[in-house]
Amino acid sequence: MEIPPFELERWLDEYEPDADLMLAESGVRSLPVDRFDLDVGELGYVIPTDGEPAFRAEIAERYGRDAEEVVLTCGTQEADYLTFMSLLDEGDHSVVVSPTYQSLASVPESIGEVTEVRTEPPTWELSVDAVAEAMRPDTRLVVLTNPSNPTGKYLGPETMRALYDLVADEDAYLLVDEVYRMLADDPHAPAAALGPRAISAAGVSKSYGMAGARVGWVVADAEIAEGVRRWKDYTTISPPLVGSHLARQALGEQEDDILEANRAHAKANRECVADFLDRHGLEWFEPTGVNGFPTVPDGFENGKEFCRSVFDAESVVLAPGEVFGHPDRFRIGFGLHTEELEEGLDRIGRHIEAER
Ligand SMILES: Cc1ncc(COP(=O)(O)O)c(C=O)c1O
Numbered sequence: 001m002e003i004p005p006f007e008l009e010r011w012l013d014e015y016e017p018d019a020d021l022m023l024a025e026s027g028v029r030s031l032p033v034d035r036f037d038l039d040v041g042e043l044g045y046v047i048p049t050d051g052e053p054a055f056r057a058e059i060a061e062r063y064g065r066d067a068e069e070v071v072l073t074c075g076t077q078e079a080d081y082l083t084f085m086s087l088l089d090e091g092d093h094s095v096v097v098s099p100t101y102q103s104l105a106s107v108p109e110s111i112g113e114v115t116e117v118r119t120e121p122p123t124w125e126l127s128v129d130a131v132a133e134a135m136r137p138d139t140r141l142v143v144l145t146n147p148s149n150p151t152g153k154y155l156g157p158e159t160m161r162a163l164y165d166l167v168a169d170e171d172a173y174l175l176v177d178e179v180y181r182m183l184a185d186d187p188h189a190p191a192a193a194l195g196p197r198a199i200s201a202a203g204v205s206k207s208y209g210m211a212g213a214r215v216g217w218v219v220a221d222a223e224i225a226e227g228v229r230r231w232k233d234y235t236t237i238s239p240p241l242v243g244s245h246l247a248r249q250a251l252g253e254q255e256d257d258i259l260e261a262n263r264a265h266a267k268a269n270r271e272c273v274a275d276f277l278d279r280h281g282l283e284w285f286e287p288t289g290v291n292g293f294p295t296v297p298d299g300f301e302n303g304k305e306f307c308r309s310v311f312d313a314e315s316v317v318l319a320p321g322e323v324f325g326h327p328d329r330f331r332i333g334f335g336l337h338t339e340e341l342e343e344g345l346d347r348i349g350r351h352i353e354a355e356r
Contacts, residue, residue, distance in 0.1 A: 020315035021317070023334065040242055043242075049239075058251065059072075069220060073217060086220075086225075086227025086231055088111045093140060097119060097144035097145075098116045098325060099324040121283075142173070146181070147288040150321075157189065164194040173224070174191060178190055182207035183263060183290065199218065204246075207259070208259075212243075266290050269290065272334070279349065290334050296329060302327040307330055318331065
């Protein structure tokens, strides 16, 4: 099994440590830890190691599923990874909707075969017919992010229902990474609520501003969830104890406050970015969440050249569209503190104008 380098992570590793401003972070700005109770008692494993039963039951309720169908993980990344390991055998075929977060294509590709279904600007709408065409008799899995990273497209309930019906009719599974879902002003029902053939992966990193808690989860039918548990013993054994304690508070008594503040913050920052793009003649699809995927300004060859020159001239990090298969675009993460965002946009604007 061979896995390619994670291009976005490699890019960030190269540029983030020395940068003044980070406009390539995909989540909402991080919450301070002192708003939570931190007393976990002793620093042991979480027992049982798929998560505290009461916490699993609380998460299951959100999806209309049983607690046995929920496994708590170390972040959404592990939730996705373990789902692939549980579901796919060597050579199995998957359909992946793009552009997407790299692991959602690279992991299934390292195990079997992947057919990409591209969504395109300006609307990034998914054609369910295109997915139907890409599916084969041996297709085991259809994968997407909703809302999308990097485009911020949030597919509506009708599209998701049609996609689910297609996938279920073919006896395949639908895996939807929903880590950005709670940043939508009015999130529609999660994928796992569509039926037994849908799997939701999510966590607290992006919508809640708690990436350091490293808490995610998979919601899947009993057979797939059992496979996730089996693989988990070989990766991280237990979800993080401290992170779970924080995440439970964030999903409990603090949830309304956190989400209301994060959505208002995302909205205000989205408006700043929309104004900035307007002023500089750049196009984007107005995203759900805190990532947008605008066009590269005239005068720059491609995403990498633009992002490198912004970093060299102004010490601001952006993510080039190349890492998502779109060299004519760049991804801007606007979840950071508003003053930092404004400073970053001023610097990028100055650079664009200087190069013109
Ligand atoms: C779609 C998607 N899934 C998962 C992750 C990783 O999330 P976590 O920090 O919860 O592991 C990211 C991070 O950017 C992401 O964009």
